[in-house]
Amino acid sequence: MKRFTAPNRQHDYSFNFWIGCHRFSEGCQNCYMFIAQTGRKIDPENVRLCTTTWGGPLRVQEEAEQAGECRSVFACSYSDFFSPEADAWRNDAWALIRETPNLIWQLASKRTHLIAERLPADWGNGYKNVWLGTSAELNKYLSRLDELRNIPCVLRWLDLAPMLEDLMPELAEHIDGFGWVNAAGETGCNAVEPRPFDLQWARNVRDMCSSRGIPFYFSHTGGRQRHPGRLLDEVEHNGIPPLTTGL
Ligand code: SF4
16 A cells, blocks of 8 residues: 655555456556556566555554544556456455545446446445546547446546546546546656647646536646646646545
8 A cells, every 4th residue: 555645646545456457548558557566577467466465454443543534545556447447356355445444445436337347235325435547648548427426436536547538528428527627637657658648638627527516636747757737837836636535
């Protein structure tokens, strides 16, 4: 369980139930999991359970409960929570999520068509501590937002990372029902050249969010550097919904 200590972070922790994935669409081309795993000579397409780390969320739950707070956890940054290859383990993941009501689980998937049939039987209108998210790197994938809107949950979020083209004005026609938007350019590394990113694309999304009262978070401009710029028109955009739904 990785803790983020930088101020104004997008989430407090990240946690991987399992690791590994198959590329699904253009946004996956320079997936950092593929880069990192390949660099360690590990097959990134071998989806495998992280067996030794599941106690971490329970410890953070205890701390958060004692403090009377909620903490956010971005799950499966090195995989896809709704990957079919993780079907055998997901019930255990749901059980852990139920045991940690003070943790706000941010679950994202590009595979929105697979989500409904992989929700737990007692999902109802959505677990109070789960935010469901998706991403759309190109306009042709905005239909993922429509698929996610059909799934009940306490908060839907959109992770536009990386943005590969201007998504406005079409995005405005799909954003109803979403309560949080994150945008970013693509990051690279020494061996990988990130694809072009135009700040105007992020400005257009920022302005749309502003006009609708949707919290907007700008992660970074992208680029090769390890910590690319976070400013958009000289302002840090750190919008995030309040972490209160789990209490
Ligand atoms: S879905 Fe996510 S984890 Fe899987 S290959 Fe694409 S970017 Fe990587």
